[in-house]
Amino acid sequence: MSTQIHDLGYRAYAGERAGVAWAVRSLAVHSMRRILGLKRAGKHKIVPALTIGFAFLPAIVMIGIAAFVPAVNEFDIIRLGDYFGFISFALFLFTAAAAPGVLTTDRTSGMLALYLASPLNRTTYVLAKFIGIFSVMLLVTVAPIVFLQVAFTLVGSGPGGIVDFVASIARAIVAGGILAAALTGLGMFISSFPKRWGIASVAIVATMLIPIIVAAILTEGADAPDWVMFLSPPDILGKAWEHLIGDPVNNSLALDRLDSTLVVLAAIAYAAVFVGLTWWRYQHIEVDR
Amino acid sequence: MRRERIGNDALVQDLASTLGPEVRPVGAPVISASRVAKSFGATTVLTDVTVDIQPGITGLLGSNGAGKTTLLSLLLGLEPRNGGVLQVLGHDPQSTGPEVRARIGYSPEHHHLPADVQAADLVRHLAQLHGLPAQASTERASDALWLVGLGEERFRPIGTMSTGQRQRVKLAAAIAHDPALVLLDEPTDGLDPVQRDDMLALIRRIGTQYGISIVLSSHLLEEVERICDNVVIIANGTVIRSGTINQMRGGRTSVMVELDSGHERVAETLRTAGLVVAVSGSKLLVDAPPQPDADPYWIHDYVRDVVAWADVGLRRLGDQTVSLEDVFLASNDESNEAMREASA
Numbered sequence: 001m002s003t004q005i006h007d008l009g010y011r012a013y014a015g016e017r018a019g020v021a022w023a024v025r026s027l028a029v030h031s032m033r034r035i036l037g038l039k040r041a042g043k044h045k046i047v048p049a050l051t052i053g054f055a056f057l058p059a060i061v062m063i064g065i066a067a068f069v070p071a072v073n074e075f076d077i078i079r080l081g082d083y084f085g086f087i088s089f090a091l092f093l094f095t096a097a098a099a100p101g102v103l104t105t106d107r108t109s110g111m112l113a114l115y116l117a118s119p120l121n122r123t124t125y126v127l128a129k130f131i132g133i134f135s136v137m138l139l140v141t142v143a144p145i146v147f148l149q150v151a152f153t154l155v156g157s158g159p160g161g162i163v164d165f166v167a168s169i170a171r172a173i174v175a176g177g178i179l180a181a182a183l184t185g186l187g188m189f190i191s192s193f194p195k196r197w198g199i200a201s202v203a204i205v206a207t208m209l210i211p212i213i214v215a216a217i218l219t220e221g222a223d224a225p226d227w228v229m230f231l232s233p234p235d236i237l238g239k240a241w242e243h244l245i246g247d248p249v250n251n252s253l254a255l256d257r258l259d260s261t262l263v264v265l266a267a268i269a270y271a272a273v274f275v276g277l278t279w280w281r282y283q284h285i286e287v288d289r
Numbered sequence: 290m291r292r293e294r295i296g297n298d299a300l301v302q303d304l305a306s307t308l309g310p311e312v313r314p315v316g317a318p319v320i321s322a323s324r325v326a327k328s329f330g331a332t333t334v335l336t337d338v339t340v341d342i343q344p345g346i347t348g349l350l351g352s353n354g355a356g357k358t359t360l361l362s363l364l365l366g367l368e369p370r371n372g373g374v375l376q377v378l379g380h381d382p383q384s385t386g387p388e389v390r391a392r393i394g395y396s397p398e399h400h401h402l403p404a405d406v407q408a409a410d411l412v413r414h415l416a417q418l419h420g421l422p423a424q425a426s427t428e429r430a431s432d433a434l435w436l437v438g439l440g441e442e443r444f445r446p447i448g449t450m451s452t453g454q455r456q457r458v459k460l461a462a463a464i465a466h467d468p469a470l471v472l473l474d475e476p477t478d479g480l481d482p483v484q485r486d487d488m489l490a491l492i493r494r495i496g497t498q499y500g501i502s503i504v505l506s507s508h509l510l511e512e513v514e515r516i517c518d519n520v521v522i523i524a525n526g527t528v529i530r531s532g533t534i535n536q537m538r539g540g541r542t543s544v545m546v547e548l549d550s551g552h553e554r555v556a557e558t559l560r561t562a563g564l565v566v567a568v569s570g571s572k573l574l575v576d577a578p579p580q581p582d583a584d585p586y587w588i589h590d591y592v593r594d595v596v597a598w599a600d601v602g603l604r605r606l607g608d609q610t611v612s613l614e615d616v617f618l619a620s621n622d623e624s625n626e627a628m629r630e631a632s633a
Contacts, residue, residue: 013467017420110401
């Protein structure tokens, strides 16, 4: 290695110094870039590109059908409410890839100690990470629906009139926003435990899939009461999304029989609880100095 | 708001005025601690840290586990303390942590850094978090990496770097945002002797030429002795000695003289002049009291003249400085004694 010291001088900095809000913003943007693999080697771009592509795929197919076979609309084949079901696995994968990559690694790579020695503290660190992950999650929870509604409108099979159009976009933002917040919170909380991001990723996917399977077996096979579905976060989040988007799918299952208001409130509660648990966890987490 | 940099004190004052009414007087210590205590559960790490650290380079000296890293965390406001008063750059880090940390650079003890991130990106990112705009962060990250000798390597992923290079990356990250105070936790840990010399010279330069006060923790006396202006010795969770290196040594220098013959005659003459002289074999140890106004080498000249007058062969004449190690060992004895007395 070169041990020679190059002397290009060192200048004092007399310019402006921004505060904590700037630090939060910088860390949030940095986290978004890392999740998306921007300014990183090609292999880091594969998973985000594939999952985002997968989240848009149904929208592209639906628009194709609506554009070329307008008649199918009358048979109600294309339903917005189905969208979450189509892309749910992509959402889970995206959550499993995003949160561990920017939380677990901070603890093992020593970055957490450096972050906490900056103007950030444990709370603003969690806030910055939440903003970063949440913003990227919107790419898969809100963007495809907005894209779909805009495209439907362009091919003439979208919501009629400007008021309906704006309302449909607003619904997409609210429904996708709550979904993104809950998935971000869940991903962050789980990522705050293991030392390796791979374990965190597997744990996140398991936390999504196991409750879905167990709740389905209990309610359909074992005659458990319908409210058991409230204990399965991914089911509740999906159903709340359908209600908020204004097109709930009804297959006469336990999940479909739950009160829509309660389902939406439960989804909001899950988002709050997961984010709150992450905050609480990070107040006590040990930092390697 | 544009600010003119005049010096460390001006900066500190500037910080003080942006933070509120608690304005720090010019010339006040960078760090002021009084009866600071910290325990983790049942384990007491710091029992009573009382010390004023002046601007300049200060060595925080103590054996492993003495509480150096814990004290640094308290200075950064990362942990609540269990008692005492603490002021860093004129403010309590526990209540104004983010504002104080914006003006502190910190290099932790561990060498873990994200492996797949380029050195320049890491330093830029941290400069930005400390409040610098994007453009300035990029420029200053580059400058800081050149300064620490990693200019050519700044676009390399940190995972491919040696421990010595990582220590430099951490130092660059600590100074890129032009802090008023830099805290370095064992900055020479893991370096080979040549790298260690370079690193110490670099720290010395940053501390003396750029108006940045430095507190570095170390368990190596020799290191602290070489580059620090001030020393704080910690043992058993309390500050047992603090002051400038010269104060520590008692402000006196001894001169060691080796003669062919005539020891007693030379010694007697020097004693008559009021000096304290110890004879051991062919060597004389002449203890010189501090004479602030005199030429620092007056004692050497005087001994030379006496030897010439006595007309004996002079083999060697040189400084016999009291090393910090002597002070440290003496302090440890004292503190061990104090512990024994306390427990008795």
